[in-house]
Amino acid sequence: xxxxxxxxxxxxxxxxxxSVRARAARYIITYRGKPVAQxxxxxxxxxxxPGPFRAGEASLDQQEHAAHALAEIQAIRHKLSGWLADLTQxxxxxxxxxx
Numbered sequence: 001x002x003x004x005x006x007x008x009x010x011x012x013x014x015x016x017x018x019s020v021r022a023r024a025a026r027y028i029i030t031y032r033g034k035p036v037a038q039x040x041x042x043x044x045x046x047x048x049x050p051g052p053f054r055a056g057e058a059s060l061d062q063q064e065h066a067a068h069a070l071a072e073i074q075a076i077r078h079k080l081s082g083w084l085a086d087l088t089q090x091x092x093x094x095x096x097x098x099x
Contacts, residue, residue, distance in 0.1 A: 001026045003035070 004027045009016060021040055027039040052068040 001028050001038070002041075005029075005030045005032050005033075006031050006036075009039075 002025065004012075006014065006029060009027075009029055016025075016027060016039065020027070020039060024041045024044075026041070026044070028035045029037040029039060
């Protein structure tokens with residue numbers, strides 16, 4: 001994969017995109033010498049779903065990833081709600097002991 005700096009990409013955008021489109025060229029975009037992104041043909045993109053592209057439409061991989069993340073968030077939320085109940089009970093009990 002060819003490396004290209006953000007500055008160079010800024011000045012050669014049309015040429016770079018044309019090479020991606022016509023030759024399936026791939027680029028690693030660097031910022032201050034460090035890789036920060038990849039520019040690849042859409043067919044090679046991780047979440048690409050064949051067919052017409054529609055803005056806001058998630059691929060199956062994205063939907064599965066989102067569902068997994070949501071399940072993890074809900075499990076954490078459930079744990080935290082239990083901890084909050086335990087904490088509340090211990091605070092109430094300590095106040096009753098003091099009083």
